[in-house]
Amino acid sequence: MSGRPMPCSTAEISSLFLFEKLSAEQLDRLCSAGRVELFDPGPVFTEGDPATCLYVMIEGTLVMSRRVGDDDIEVSRTSQPGVYAGAVMAYLWDGKPQRYMNSVRVSEPTRFFVLPAESFANLVHEWFPMAVHLLEGLALGSQTFQRVVGQRERLLALGSLSAGLTHELNNPAAAAARATSSLRDRVAHMRNKLSAIASGPYHRDALKALVDLQERTAERVSKAPALSPLEASDREDELADWLDDHGVQNGWQIAPTFVQGGVDVDWLEQIAAAVDEEILQSAFECLNYTVEAELLMSEIEDSTTRISHLVDAAKQYSQLDRAPYQVADVHELLDSTLLMLSGKIGPQVKVVKDYDRSVPRIPAYPAELNQVWTNLIDNAVSAINSTGGEGTLTVRTAVVHDRLLVEFRDTGPGVPAEIRGRIFDPFFTTKPVGEGTGLGLDISWRIVVNKHHGDLKVESVPGDTRFQVLLPLTATDPDPAAGSAPAQEPS
Template identity: 70%
Template structure:
């Protein structure tokens, strides 16, 4: 039994004239004031709690004398939202008129700072009052409440669909590049294999003894091994080596050496290697052997390109699955770093070359119980806002760590920052600083609901020009079921 239930304490005298002195009841008729005293009661509360957030909303309270504090649970903390001594302030079961269509639970906690008196009306009596005394107002309030709720759901769904559409377009583009590269490489590979068959026929018909063939095969294997160890060269370095190799080939009687040089350089071969190889070959077969070797290297390089492209496709598909959590239960134990990386991979096309990504992960952090797909939506919203705040480029930093008994994910940018006068409003539904048509104002509101309401965590922001940080704090233990 809660402290707000009727049997919790004896009732005090209720005077219609005192009720009329409260702003909430000032316009009521004498008959209505008498009805309130008949069906309600006045109760005295000592310093301490009156009701607790989440408990069944059984009573409607109006402060007659004293001082109160209203607080809401955010993460692991009780955050004060109102402190007042103003007579007539009300709280409690104010949504009772909506009946079973909404959960009838206290959405905050109420405590008194000093001995206080309240006018108390049971929830069902409050609902009766609204329905019988203010029938038109009832319809207006119902329409307003459910209308806002429906608009938020519809626009929230639209926000998610827009984000999904943008990510899908980016993913399609990212998949198309490696897929097209694999198709091109496969077509080129077919030509190179055909060329190798012709060269092999020429070699078989040529003046090659067994020892020469064994030497060719050994050279081929050595060249293929070089491909796997080829260094990464800048365009300038590659051009210099190609010129050096082309000149060397021309000096040693290999016609059109400039055609062979790019492949040899890409495979990691240099002049010293070619000199060693040609010394081991009979002068009469050197040119044919080098051209056959060129086909071998081109084939190996093309196969590497196909492997890289298909691996990229596979990685992107795996990231899409990880991002959507399509093959996992809605609530599971997850590694936040996997979620962050999959989101970054999905959004990589938005960064461009002007934004530098810095990741500072604490890999010792444990996996946590969470709604993974919805956390990915939070990362998407925060990263998208960070990128939008840096139209001329900057640094996007993502850091993880441990703060007390909660896991921290911090997403920071070096943009212009959030003006101090609007920082307190950025989590409000439909509030946006973007130009008309560029944002719905629900991204941060949705993120707040996912982090705070669904995960019992906390979402904070610190901002000044050149340094804006959104901090998501998530409990390491499983949060209570969502109400």
């Protein structure tokens, strides 16, 4: 946008605090390099557009705003002559295009001294070389500090995740170890029982029938139905009575294993009809070991599968073997993060996945989005835990106005209205000392808004807080350094 050109007076611009120490020659050069423009009420420049000019207000009223979601939120309004905005960091000329970090409009006819960004950078480098070095060092130091603090935040999160992952891995690993030890014992008993049967006066056809029954019984174990405790108890009594009626010793010990393996009275009748009565006791004991062995192997399989899923989730979460910028399935990222955080979420928080499976894959930095999910889930769980009771975390995905929505909704106490505007500020936290750095939401904001060109906003009332991440469905120019530049305020 541009205003109407007006004469540039060195006397007038020398009254602005930004230029009051310049010599007459320098003021003449400023007027030659820049221009004075009169803007009618309306926009001057828009957030996200290329930062082409520095604007210094001579007289009028300037209103600055930031885009939050679909709304422009006013952050500053002033009539102070000399305030400046726009390409205020053009002197950090590194060849990368800079963009306006906010929007500016005027509410009344307003005059600005307008200096092209390149001219501003050249004059500052010529007139204040030492100051430029100091400012460059300060900017670099600030960016380095932000990166280091961000890395520390990620390491803290990684430490918490590692502790949770260790706990999650230990449970199935211990279960697999116990099952393996028990299985070794059952197999040894089975060998002894088979040895005793083989050395007895049993016909070859009877032994063949017994082996066939073992195979068929093993197949039943894999298809065993899930029973309620009452159903299982009734079936155990039924099997124990049948075994006692047919002279099988210790039937009450065998019955629970058979019930767990899906064996019913009809199957016992088939076994009794298939083997000679003289080996019925040995047959049932041998089949008991078969069922126990199958159940233990199923337990080992379940445990190792759980371990494999956890390792896959950790691999998905870390994105170690994948390109930093890629087309990703947001549901895979969410699922891996929820699994990694399952130990921290705990049983008191019910997790509801309200996924729209039709949403498309999106171009993104998956590892960094996982960090956003981690921060938002951690905050939601902390909010729920602060109430001292149970709660629900709902993760929802949808397409909203040509953008992908990922929403984290919790039933915690809510974010008070008086601090809602500060929660994305660096180092602002409501957590007790030692429990939060105040950087989680700031880092999330930078990743979502600056790096992915999306939006991050919050809606909150007691019992219903929603953090909403909106991401573009199509690719934008990937910029690994995005998110490091601070927001520009009028000075």
